[in-house]
Amino acid sequence: MDDDRVLLAHGSGGLLTHDLIRSLFLRRFSNPCLAPLDDSARIETPNGELAFTTDSYVVNPIFFPGGDIGKLAVCGTVNDLSMIGAVPSSLSLSLIIEEGFPLSDLESIVSSIHEAAVLAAVEVVTGDTKVVEHGAADRLFINTSGIGWIRPGTSLSGSHAQPGDGILLSGYLGDHEMAILCAREGIETETPLESDCAPLNDLVQKMLEACPSIHCLRDPTRGGLATTLNEIAAMSNVGMVIDEEKIPVRDSVRGICELLGLDPLYLANEGKLIAFVPEPAIDLVLTVMKDHPLGKDAVLIGRVTDLYRPKVILRTLIGGHRILDMLSGMQYPRIC
Amino acid sequence: MKFIDEFRNPRLAEALVRKIRAATKRPIQLMEVCGTHTVSIFRYGIRGLLPPPINLLSGPGCPVCVTPNADIDFAIALAQEKDVILTTFGDMMRVPGSRSSLQKEKAQGADIRIVYSPLDTLRIAAKYPQKRVVFLAIGFETTSPSISVALLRAREEGLQNVFCLNCQKRVPPALKTLLQAERVRIDGFLLPGHVSAILGVAPYQFIAEQFGRPGVITGFEPLDILQGIGMLVKQIEEGRSEIEIQYRRVVRPEGNPLAASKIFEIFEEDQAQWRGFGSIPQSGYRLRDEFKAMDARHFPLAVEPPLEHPHCRCGEVLQGVVSPPDCPLYRVVCNPENPVGPCMVSVEGTCAAYYKYGNGGRGLESPKDENPTS
Numbered sequence: 219m220d221d222d223r224v225l226l227a228h229g230s231g232g233l234l235t236h237d238l239i240r241s242l243f244l245r246r247f248s249n250p251c252l253a254p255l256d257d258s259a260r261i262e263t264p265n266g267e268l269a270f271t272t273d274s275y276v277v278n279p280i281f282f283p284g285g286d287i288g289k290l291a292v293c294g295t296v297n298d299l300s301m302i303g304a305v306p307s308s309l310s311l312s313l314i315i316e317e318g319f320p321l322s323d324l325e326s327i328v329s330s331i332h333e334a335a336v337l338a339a340v341e342v343v344t345g346d347t348k349v350v351e352h353g354a355a356d357r358l359f360i361n362t363s364g365i366g367w368i369r370p371g372t373s374l375s376g377s378h379a380q381p382g383d384g385i386l387l388s389g390y391l392g393d394h395e396m397a398i399l400c401a402r403e404g405i406e407t408e409t410p411l412e413s414d415c416a417p418l419n420d421l422v423q424k425m426l427e428a429c430p431s432i433h434c435l436r437d438p439t440r441g442g443l444a445t446t447l448n449e450i451a452a453m454s455n456v457g458m459v460i461d462e463e464k465i466p467v468r469d470s471v472r473g474i475c476e477l478l479g480l481d482p483l484y485l486a487n488e489g490k491l492i493a494f495v496p497e498p499a500i501d502l503v504l505t506v507m508k509d510h511p512l513g514k515d516a517v518l519i520g521r522v523t524d525l526y527r528p529k530v531i532l533r534t535l536i537g538g539h540r541i542l543d544m545l546s547g548m549q550y551p552r553i554c
Numbered sequence: 555m556k557f558i559d560e561f562r563n564p565r566l567a568e569a570l571v572r573k574i575r576a577a578t579k580r581p582i583q584l585m586e587v588c589g590t591h592t593v594s595i596f597r598y599g600i601r602g603l604l605p606p607p608i609n610l611l612s613g614p615g616c617p618v619c620v621t622p623n624a625d626i627d628f629a630i631a632l633a634q635e636k637d638v639i640l641t642t643f644g645d646m647m648r649v650p651g652s653r654s655s656l657q658k659e660k661a662q663g664a665d666i667r668i669v670y671s672p673l674d675t676l677r678i679a680a681k682y683p684q685k686r687v688v689f690l691a692i693g694f695e696t697t698s699p700s701i702s703v704a705l706l707r708a709r710e711e712g713l714q715n716v717f718c719l720n721c722q723k724r725v726p727p728a729l730k731t732l733l734q735a736e737r738v739r740i741d742g743f744l745l746p747g748h749v750s751a752i753l754g755v756a757p758y759q760f761i762a763e764q765f766g767r768p769g770v771i772t773g774f775e776p777l778d779i780l781q782g783i784g785m786l787v788k789q790i791e792e793g794r795s796e797i798e799i800q801y802r803r804v805v806r807p808e809g810n811p812l813a814a815s816k817i818f819e820i821f822e823e824d825q826a827q828w829r830g831f832g833s834i835p836q837s838g839y840r841l842r843d844e845f846k847a848m849d850a851r852h853f854p855l856a857v858e859p860p861l862e863h864p865h866c867r868c869g870e871v872l873q874g875v876v877s878p879p880d881c882p883l884y885r886v887v888c889n890p891e892n893p894v895g896p897c898m899v900s901v902e903g904t905c906a907a908y909y910k911y912g913n914g915g916r917g918l919e920s921p922k923d924e925n926p927t928s
Binding site: 234533546 | 568598600603670780912926927
C-alpha cells in the first residue's frame, strides 16, 4: 500500500509526527542546535546562550472557553522557551488571514495577544500579515517565534532525566483539549470547562530560583502526558513508573473521556508542566509550585528508574502494572 | 462520577484478587468475549494480578476486527463515489482493506465523516440533500438498536438520501461456532455486559446446556472483571455450568425486549461473514424487504475481489487460537502506525492492546516500584 499522502495523524504529536520529523527533517537539517529536539533550540553567543523557538497555531474554534487563538499563540511559544530555562523576551507574530474574516474578531484576537504578552512580560517586536482568498485557509492561522536568554547555571533538557528523579506535574490534565472538543462538538458539562492556556514562565522562574539543578521541564501539549513522558524516557534512556492514582483529572474531563472513550493521559494541555527533579529537592520544588497560582494543584506522580528503560510503566488504580505508550494515531486535530 | 471510583477501589481489588488466588486450584482458560473487556483488562493490568494458572484469551468481540476485507473494500468503493458522503464510527477509518483504508481515501478527497451517533447521519443527509449519505453500520447487539432507530427515523422524516452499508453482527452465534470448532479449550466465558443488556441471559443458555461451560455476564470496570473472573472460577471448581450475571446494575435476565424489538422492525436475521470464522448462520442481519431501498449494497459498484495478507493471523487471534506475539507480523511489520490487520487498529483490538499495554501486564511489576510516589 502506498503511504504517499500526509495524514492528519502526521500532525498529532504522536508516533507518526516523530517518524515524519526523523525521516524528513532531521535527515536534511541535522545540526547541533536542532539535534536535541528540545522545545527550543540553544544558540551559543558571546553574551550567553540564546533560546529560539517557533510554533504555528491552527486551533478550531478560534475562540474557546478560557482563551482564543491569540492567547494560545503567545502562551505556547513563551512556554516552549521556558521549558529549556530561558527568560522569554521577544516574539514575532505572523498572521495568515482568510479573506472575509471579521475585523472585529481580528481586533479582539490582537487584544488578547497584547494581554497575554503583558502577562508573560514579552514584547512583540516584529510581524507579518498575509491575506489569502476565501477557502485557501480556514479563517485565521498564527505563527509566533520567540527568543529569550537562558538562565546561567541551568541545564534543562529532555535528555537529562536521571534514575531517582521525582516527576512533578503542575495540575489537572486535559482541560485544554477537552474545552476545545466540547466547544467544537457542542458538548455541555455541568461545570463549564475552560482551557488551561497560560504562560508558565513565572512559575518556571520560581522553580529554578529554588532549584537551579532541575533536570528537565516539559509542557505536555499535543499527545498529552503519556507522549511527553515517553519522549523524555527515550531521550534520557531511562524508565519511569507513574502512579495513576496521583494524576489529577477533573471529574468533568474524566466523565467526557469515559463517554467518548478518550484517555486523559493523552489529552493536550496548554498551561501545565512536568518537572524532573533530583531526589533531595523534590519537596522544596513541590512547595514552590504549590505556592504559585499555576501550580497550586502540583503533585508528585512518579519516579525515574533504571528499570524498564526506555519504557514508562503505569501502576494502575487497582495496583496492576502496564506500559504507558506514546499517542498512536490521533485523538483530535487542530487543538492548538 | 463517584460511581466509577467505587469500581476501581484498590482495597476491594486486592481482596478480590486474594479470593481468586485461593480458589484457583488448576490451570483454567477463560475467554473474555468483548473487546471492551480486553481493553479494560490490559489497561488496569489485570492479567498481572491474576494467579499464573488462569489464562485469559481474547475473543471475537471487537466489531471492527471481525469485519471482513470485502466489506471494508465495499465501503471504500462507496466513499470513492463523487455523490456519496460516508459516515462511520472513528475506529473504522484506519482499518486496512485489501488495497486502501478510509483514512487514505479521505486524505485523497473522499467525503468521509466520523460520527458519534448514527443519528448524526440524518443531520448530514438533511444538510446535503443532493448527496447520498451512507452510514457504515458496524456493531453488535449493543449498537444495533440505535442504528435501527436512526434508520427508522430517516424513513419517518422522509429522508430519501440516507443509506446503510450493513455490517452488524450478533454475538451468540459466533460463540457457538467457536465451541463447535473447539480449536482451543475454553473453560468459561466472561460474557459482554452491554450486549447482554439488550439480549438478557437466554441467548447464551446453549453455552451451559449444550457445551457444559459456565458464563458470567460481566461489567467493564476493573472490579467488575475481577468479580466476574471470581464467579467463573467458583463455578468451575464447584463443577457447575450456568449463565450468571455479575453486571446486575445494568443487565436484567430478560434483557431489554423493547430495544431488541426495534432491531427486528427494520432488520431480519441473516448469515454474516466474519473475519477468521467465515460465514456463520444467523449471525447478522439484512434489511427487511420494505427497507431495501436504504441498502447501499445494491449500489452498482465494481469492487475487486478481496485480498488477505498471507501472513496476518488476525483471524486466529479473534478465535483465541493464537495470541498476537505468535503472529510473524506482530511488531515486525504490523504496528499501530502501519497496521496490517484490524486487530492492530481498533482500540478494542487484541493486537493493539498487546502492543500498547505490553505483554498483558505480566512481568512488569516489581516490589521495588510498589509505590513510586511514597
